[in-house]
Amino acid sequence: MIDDDGSGWTGWRNATERALYGPGGFFVRERPAAHFRTSVHASPLFARAVAELLLRVDRALSRPDELALVDIGAGAGELLTGVLGALPDDVAARVRPHAVERAARPAGLDDRVSWTSAPPRGVRGLLFANEWLDNIPVDIAETDEAGEPRYVLVLPADGQERLGGPLRDEDAAWLRRWWPIAGAPGARAEIGQPRDAAWAAAAGSLDAGLAVAVDYAHERDARPPYGTLTGFRDGREVPPVPDGSCDLTSHVALDAVASCAPPITPGVTSPTTALITQRAALRALGVSGARPPLALASTDPRGYLRGLAAAGEAAELTDPGGLGAFRWLATPVGGACHGLLTDGPS
Numbered sequence: 001m002i003d004d005d006g007s008g009w010t011g012w013r014n015a016t017e018r019a020l021y022g023p024g025g026f027f028v029r030e031r032p033a034a035h036f037r038t039s040v041h042a043s044p045l046f047a048r049a050v051a052e053l054l055l056r057v058d059r060a061l062s063r064p065d066e067l068a069l070v071d072i073g074a075g076a077g078e079l080l081t082g083v084l085g086a087l088p089d090d091v092a093a094r095v096r097p098h099a100v101e102r103a104a105r106p107a108g109l110d111d112r113v114s115w116t117s118a119p120p121r122g123v124r125g126l127l128f129a130n131e132w133l134d135n136i137p138v139d140i141a142e143t144d145e146a147g148e149p150r151y152v153l154v155l156p157a158d159g160q161e162r163l164g165g166p167l168r169d170e171d172a173a174w175l176r177r178w179w180p181i182a183g184a185p186g187a188r189a190e191i192g193q194p195r196d197a198a199w200a201a202a203a204g205s206l207d208a209g210l211a212v213a214v215d216y217a218h219e220r221d222a223r224p225p226y227g228t229l230t231g232f233r234d235g236r237e238v239p240p241v242p243d244g245s246c247d248l249t250s251h252v253a254l255d256a257v258a259s260c261a262p263p264i265t266p267g268v269t270s271p272t273t274a275l276i277t278q279r280a281a282l283r284a285l286g287v288s289g290a291r292p293p294l295a296l297a298s299t300d301p302r303g304y305l306r307g308l309a310a311a312g313e314a315a316e317l318t319d320p321g322g323l324g325a326f327r328w329l330a331t332p333v334g335g336a337c338h339g340l341l342t343d344g345p346s
Helices: 012-021 044-060 078-086 169-178 193-204 254-259 278-284 301-318
Strands: 067-072 095-100 114-116 123-130 139-143 149-154 161-166 188-191 206-215 230-233 236-238 247-249 274-277 327-333
Touching: 012 139, 012 149, 012 247, 044 067, 044 078, 044 123, 044 206, 044 278, 044 301, 067 078, 067 206, 078 095, 095 123, 123 193, 139 169, 169 188, 169 193, 169 254, 193 206, 193 254, 193 327, 206 254, 254 274, 254 327, 274 278, 278 301, 278 327
Parallel strands: 067 095, 067 123, 095 114, 123 206
Antiparallel strands: 139 149, 139 188, 149 161, 206 327, 230 236, 230 247, 274 327
């Protein structure tokens, strides 16, 4: 992290941490739903799909006495509330829901939900992080006129930028492996090492189960040449000024994150993750978007209208040009939950 040098200029990771999570920070005082619409808010079908995934995890773990559901970046607990409401009573009775969030607990949340700033350790179940990694602060690099990557410094008050010093060894090594920009003057990259570490820690908090991260993402062969940092406020995209007035977000190098996930079995270095689109993931969990048969309109008009509404919501969630383009990273822990999104119901 590049700290303030006393002149007011600081690295983007430091500035973002203060702007989002410091005293009076954006996410300390604001709820995400007031400023941007996630899949959770788009349709209850999303929570039902996560409930189906939790049921698959439950079966794979041989129905443990306590089944954890950990929601990282829980907002106001909307996803947990939706999933609990979609579960069969016998499963819901065994579920231990955990909201992981740095803001204060909202009023009226189900008493069953624990509210903590870090995921519980040693639990068995499903850990789900929807649009969490993109809000983990990262430093930004830009190549100078000679094509050498340097840190980008920012003035938090107004978002002005200038180039700082050369990259530290670990950041330079991450860029060389995952987002090479050297030699191209003016190219930018978000240095995703903090996100890799955050996911390794989150997935590693499980004793057994499945850890899933959902986010806008890109992979090494198609990185955006000038980065993706932007701001959001009141449902609109705004310039990314780290003064605490807006959300600050950048897409995730999810292939790099996947490489840091813990192995299925400790000590065994085999492929551990599935990296698929939200469209594919939701379809695997039963969200098809198929319209109800027209004949239903005459026999059950209300049912037909409900079916049409659900089809429209499913289409939004799986739209390849919108929410369906999100990527799902599924990391099994302990071996039993491998293939739950790619192989169908267990």
